[in-house]
Amino acid sequence: MIPIAKPLIGEEEKRAVLEVLSSGALAQGTKVKQFEENFAGYVGTKYAIATSSGTTALHAALLAAGIEKGDEVITTPFSFIATANAILYCGAKPVFADIDPKTFNIDAEKIEEKITKRTKAFLVVHLYGQSCSIDAIKEICEDHDLKLIEDACQAHGAEYRGRKVGSFGDCAVFSFYSTKNMTTGEGGMITTDDARIAEKARLLREHGSKLRYHDVLGYNYRMTDIAAAIGIEQLKKLDAMNHKRISNAKLLTRGIEKITGLETPYISPHAKHVFHQYTIRVREEYGISRDALVERLNKNGIGTLVYYPLPIHKQKLYKKLGYRDKLPMAEEAAKEVLSLPVHAGVSETEIRHIVASLSIE
Numbered sequence: 001m002i003p004i005a006k007p008l009i010g011e012e013e014k015r016a017v018l019e020v021l022s023s024g025a026l027a028q029g030t031k032v033k034q035f036e037e038n039f040a041g042y043v044g045t046k047y048a049i050a051t052s053s054g055t056t057a058l059h060a061a062l063l064a065a066g067i068e069k070g071d072e073v074i075t076t077p078f079s080f081i082a083t084a085n086a087i088l089y090c091g092a093k094p095v096f097a098d099i100d101p102k103t104f105n106i107d108a109e110k111i112e113e114k115i116t117k118r119t120k121a122f123l124v125v126h127l128y129g130q131s132c133s134i135d136a137i138k139e140i141c142e143d144h145d146l147k148l149i150e151d152a153c154q155a156h157g158a159e160y161r162g163r164k165v166g167s168f169g170d171c172a173v174f175s176f177y178s179t180k181n182m183t184t185g186e187g188g189m190i191t192t193d194d195a196r197i198a199e200k201a202r203l204l205r206e207h208g209s210k211l212r213y214h215d216v217l218g219y220n221y222r223m224t225d226i227a228a229a230i231g232i233e234q235l236k237k238l239d240a241m242n243h244k245r246i247s248n249a250k251l252l253t254r255g256i257e258k259i260t261g262l263e264t265p266y267i268s269p270h271a272k273h274v275f276h277q278y279t280i281r282v283r284e285e286y287g288i289s290r291d292a293l294v295e296r297l298n299k300n301g302i303g304t305l306v307y308y309p310l311p312i313h314k315q316k317l318y319k320k321l322g323y324r325d326k327l328p329m330a331e332e333a334a335k336e337v338l339s340l341p342v343h344a345g346v347s348e349t350e351i352r353h354i355v356a357s358l359s360i361e
């Protein structure tokens with residue numbers, strides 16, 4: 001089976017973990033600090049704060065950016081559920097703006113109409129490894145004096161006009177879950193240039209305590225040194241792993257673009273797309289059914305997944321909360337998208353097998 005995702009763990013990671021285990025200092029310590037410094041340097045921000053997951057990073061980042069009960073945060077309906085849930089954790093309300101059907105990212109032209117007196121921030125996602133139109137969105141933020149937070153959980157190393165994502169907003173978050181472009185098993189990171197956000201995020205991660213006095217309601221969102229040791233090694237390999245994803249994506253596109261009814265990923269001319277997912281659209285009007293295609297690929301030993309079969313506003317939790325939005329572009333995408341293996345562990349022979357399996361009539 002060619003899995004849809006697979007972490008690439010080498011001897012370096014194993015050695016680094018063993019070293020931490022032998023040291024006896026397993027919890028947050030020097031390795032976390034080192035990983036934070038290296039990650040901030042990579043993204044190009046002054047600060048980085050490691051956490052236990054992308055989800056806890058999102059929660060802490062939103063709180064640190066000042067999101068409170070009653071605030072509205074504009075975000076995309078087409079993402080992993082954690083993006084919107086983190087807004088709920090703060091007692092705030094996610095407000096969904098529809099997506100651009102080409103990039104699957106939030107449509108910069110649909111954001112402004114969603115702004116109300118209660119809007120405090122935009123939480124944008126760089127989906128599948130491609131930056132959203134971050135320049136245009138940043139401008140709208142500045143015009144309306146709103147905060148900008150990037151969910152870069154799928155976009156380690158992605159760029160927009162030559163600048164790394166995670167460095168555009170007031171703050172940004174990354175995930176190191178084991179399916180992401182780099183991993184620590186579970187883990188997350190907040191990046192920011194804002195000293196106050198950085199300090200607040202550090203407090204929230206540690207029960208709200210500085211020097212054992214507890215000033216605010218905090219959490220235990222810490223990363224372990226075991227995880228950080230893996231992260232330090234993974235970060236060194238990130239560019240090479242992304243490079244392999246990009247070249248796999250090119251090969252897939254070369255084969256798939258000839259197949260009627262299948263639409264290959266659009267790459268914005270301003271973006272460096274790092275292909276967390278390689279996601280095609282299956283146009284059923286050409287007589288191809290997505291379900292049948294999935295079945296055929298699985299039979300041929302190829303793992304696939306639909307990211308995401310249901311937009312967030314259509315999920316039961318959100319329906320119960322009263323969401324009745326009509327967001328046609330997100331809803332159509334949910335019916336058509338299909339992700340294929342593109343990760344750094346997929347060989348050229350396997351890519352040819354995937355293309356061949358798609359080509360059979």
Ligand SMILES: *Cc1c(COP(=O)(O)O)cnc(C)c1O
Pocket residue numbers: 053054055056079080082083125151153154175176177186187188
């Ligand atoms: C993976 C992911 C998250 C959550 O990260 P975890 O580390 O799994 O908590 C949040 N947002 C997006 C877009 C993701 O892909």
